[in-house]
Amino acid sequence: MQITSPAFKANARQAMADADLQRALGNVERGFIEKRAKAVAKMPEFEELRDSARDIKNHTLAYLDLYLEAYETRVTEAGGKVHWAADAAEARNIILDICKSVEARRVTKGKSMISEEIELNPALEAAGHEVVETDLGEYIIQLRGEHPSHIIAPAVHVNKDQVEADFRRVHTNLPADRNLDEPETLLAEARGILREKFLSADVGITGANFLVAETGTSIIVTNEGNGDLTQILPRIHVVIASLEKIVPTLEDVSQILRVLARSATGQEFSVYTTLSTGPKHPGDPDGPEEYHVVLLDNGRSAMLGSEFEEMLRCIRCGACMNHCPVYHAVGGHAYGWVYPGPMGSVLTPSLVGVDKGGQLPNASTFCGRCESVCPMRIPLPKMMRHWREREFERHLSPATVRWGLGAWAFAAKRPRLYQFVTGLAARGMALAARNKGRFGWLPLAGGWTKYRDLPAPQGQTFQQMWAKRSRRA
Amino acid sequence: MSSRETILATIRRSLGANAGDRTRAATVASRLAEAPKGLIPARGQLPDDKRIQLFARMLEDVSATVERVADAGDVPQRLAKFLKGHNLPPQIVRGEDALLAGLPWDKAKTLEVKVGRADGSETVGLSRAFGGVAETGTLMLASGPENPTTVNFLPEVHVVAIRAEDIAGDYETVFARLRKAYGKGKMPRTFNLVTGASRSADIEQTLLLGAHGPRRLHVMIVG
Numbered sequence: 001m002q003i004t005s006p007a008f009k010a011n012a013r014q015a016m017a018d019a020d021l022q023r024a025l026g027n028v029e030r031g032f033i034e035k036r037a038k039a040v041a042k043m044p045e046f047e048e049l050r051d052s053a054r055d056i057k058n059h060t061l062a063y064l065d066l067y068l069e070a071y072e073t074r075v076t077e078a079g080g081k082v083h084w085a086a087d088a089a090e091a092r093n094i095i096l097d098i099c100k101s102v103e104a105r106r107v108t109k110g111k112s113m114i115s116e117e118i119e120l121n122p123a124l125e126a127a128g129h130e131v132v133e134t135d136l137g138e139y140i141i142q143l144r145g146e147h148p149s150h151i152i153a154p155a156v157h158v159n160k161d162q163v164e165a166d167f168r169r170v171h172t173n174l175p176a177d178r179n180l181d182e183p184e185t186l187l188a189e190a191r192g193i194l195r196e197k198f199l200s201a202d203v204g205i206t207g208a209n210f211l212v213a214e215t216g217t218s219i220i221v222t223n224e225g226n227g228d229l230t231q232i233l234p235r236i237h238v239v240i241a242s243l244e245k246i247v248p249t250l251e252d253v254s255q256i257l258r259v260l261a262r263s264a265t266g267q268e269f270s271v272y273t274t275l276s277t278g279p280k281h282p283g284d285p286d287g288p289e290e291y292h293v294v295l296l297d298n299g300r301s302a303m304l305g306s307e308f309e310e311m312l313r314c315i316r317c318g319a320c321m322n323h324c325p326v327y328h329a330v331g332g333h334a335y336g337w338v339y340p341g342p343m344g345s346v347l348t349p350s351l352v353g354v355d356k357g358g359q360l361p362n363a364s365t366f367c368g369r370c371e372s373v374c375p376m377r378i379p380l381p382k383m384m385r386h387w388r389e390r391e392f393e394r395h396l397s398p399a400t401v402r403w404g405l406g407a408w409a410f411a412a413k414r415p416r417l418y419q420f421v422t423g424l425a426a427r428g429m430a431l432a433a434r435n436k437g438r439f440g441w442l443p444l445a446g447g448w449t450k451y452r453d454l455p456a457p458q459g460q461t462f463q464q465m466w467a468k469r470s471r472r473a
Numbered sequence: 474m475s476s477r478e479t480i481l482a483t484i485r486r487s488l489g490a491n492a493g494d495r496t497r498a499a500t501v502a503s504r505l506a507e508a509p510k511g512l513i514p515a516r517g518q519l520p521d522d523k524r525i526q527l528f529a530r531m532l533e534d535v536s537a538t539v540e541r542v543a544d545a546g547d548v549p550q551r552l553a554k555f556l557k558g559h560n561l562p563p564q565i566v567r568g569e570d571a572l573l574a575g576l577p578w579d580k581a582k583t584l585e586v587k588v589g590r591a592d593g594s595e596t597v598g599l600s601r602a603f604g605g606v607a608e609t610g611t612l613m614l615a616s617g618p619e620n621p622t623t624v625n626f627l628p629e630v631h632v633v634a635i636r637a638e639d640i641a642g643d644y645e646t647v648f649a650r651l652r653k654a655y656g657k658g659k660m661p662r663t664f665n666l667v668t669g670a671s672r673s674a675d676i677e678q679t680l681l682l683g684a685h686g687p688r689r690l691h692v693m694i695v696g
């Protein structure tokens with residue numbers, strides 16, 4: 001997937017002019033926010049559960065190496081195999097080798113953002129395997145040749161009539177005059193087509209919401225049940241998970257599950273939470289014969305101990321993007337890589353580098369809603385600010401920003417000069433605003449005033465007011 | 474160095490930790506051994522009757538149907554009646570689970586019972602739940618020689634029998650039972666937490682039942 005994050009501004013402009021997309025995005029703002037609020041209101045202990053979930057992940061990250069080793073031991077005891085992958089290429093090769101070992105014709109997949117991160121599908125297809133995404137949203141965007149625009153609702157940018165057109169284009173063996181007016185008929189058609197694929201797949205690949213060190217278990221959380229059919233029917237079940245998915249015990253995962261669904265879809269609990277441990281046991285009438293876990297690092301181990309460590313608590317619930325005014329305006333694709341919204345703005349530069357992802361932390365109004373709803377209490381705005389600082393230090397900001405901040409820093413270190421210049425500016429600006437109280441345009445600030453008005457200063461600087469207050473006190 | 478070693482070394486370096494640190498190892502070992510409980514919400518902590526009522530109510534909130542069958546011996550007839558009432562064929566597939574196998578199936582003469590895994594041709598699957606959680610109306614099903622997982626997912630209609638005494642207030646209580654039944658650190662291959670029938674909201678965020686798994690979930694509380 002080509003990373004277009006550096007072109008965030010151009011992407012955003014394009015997204016805002018896209019009428020279909022804007023219509024679809026209305027569903028995010030209307031649906032998710034209200035549902036989450038209702039679910040949270042029904043659980044009086046919700047805030048304490050958030051604290052508990054945060055503490056569990058903090059503890060786990062502090063001992064990550066040991067929990068990973070304990071987890072691996074349990075997986076092995078259960079008859080499964082853990083494969084460690086330092087980067088995307090290594091993870092892809094491991095999975096390709098597994099598929100090759102059984103000469104897999106058809107590979108079904110449950111929803112996995114890690115699979116997007118390592119660009120698994122094109123690699124599998126190039127090796128001659130048929131790849132079928134089985135989550136309805138993922139299936140739709142696979143037909144469209146697109147990428148997910150939301151981490152839990154991958155096709156949230158697509159409207160119903162677009163789905164109908166895609167189904168008619170691809171499902172050509174069905175009668176052309178069939179009625180596909182209702183979402184129900186679209187779902188029934190996808191169900192029929194995917195049933196065939198489930199039953200004839202050789203390898204099933206799923207992601208994991210959690211890995212449990214105590215038992216060597218991988219957990220997926222879904223509503224459709226597609227992840228289950230993906231893993232119980234084929235001969236081989238491959239789990240692809242990043243290493244921060246680990247939690248110590250079943251008790252710990254119970255705590256985090258209590259905040260996951262409520263934050264994500266506003267459900268009390270997702271329909272299917274499935275715990276998988278090793279291959280099928282002797283005598284089991286169904287289940288996979290082989291169980292593999294591909295444990296991906298891809299830059300995460302280096303985030304530990306940095307100012308971005310807390311991002312590793314993320315459980316991919318999507319609440320931050322559901323509540324983000326920037327996401328509501330531009331959708332997920334504008335962010336230009338796998339992870340959109342506030343969590344993407346923090347994670348993308350960590351994983352692909354600040355040179356490619358460094359523009360994203362600017363896609364924020366710093367309204368703080370993401371942090372206020374994040375079940376894991378991740379300080380997203382603070383981390384976006386860190387990235388902005390880093391980007392500045394590395395001189396990657398556009399020249400005008402750098403020059404402006406440089407001049408400010410020069411003056412700020414010289415209090416007299418600073419007071420003189422800002423005092424002058426405040427008086428000048430007050431005059432220029434001519435009692436309207438705001439500016440529609442300012443020299444050198446066209447980028448700011450193009451989309452919003454700037455309130456005019458009331459004639460005094462902050463420092464002047466502060467001085468006056470102190471005198472009064 | 475293998476990727477495993479590289480990754481573990483990077484983690485230790487980032488954390489400023491030493492590979493042989495005994496205190497760290499002891500902290501992790503005791504956490505795994507003791508598995509301390511976190512915060513248990515008050516909602517499910519109820520006396521028996523109230524807990525079972527909450528379990529049923531939470532299930533109904535997610536569009537499942539629930540019936541109480543006081544005498545296990547009545548399950549076959551009640552099941553036949555349920556199928557008839559919903560215009561479903563009188564055929565089911567079930568595993569060899571002791572609770573299900575011990576039922577007087579000859580009492581429901583019209584009912585055709587297939588024993589074993591499901592293959593996708595069956596309309597109705599009958600499973601036995603290992604446990605239930607009143608807090609969210611969640612069923613917990615353990616796979617095993619007598620309990621095929623395919624029965625939970627392939628048929629259009631999923632009927633689950635659960636003994637009233639197996640319904641707990643919270644997930645932690647059932648996990649503790651599971652640990653006792655399978656041994657510490659051991660698990661059935663698949664342990665399904667099921668809360669409602671399969672659904673999707675992927676088309677314009679419209680909620681629809683019956684995405685890939687069962688379109689309907691019916692729960693029989695036995696006892």
Ligand code: SF4
Nearest residue numbers: 314315317318320374
């Ligand atoms: S950052 Fe928080 S709110 Fe956003 S996806 Fe991760 S856990 Fe959810």
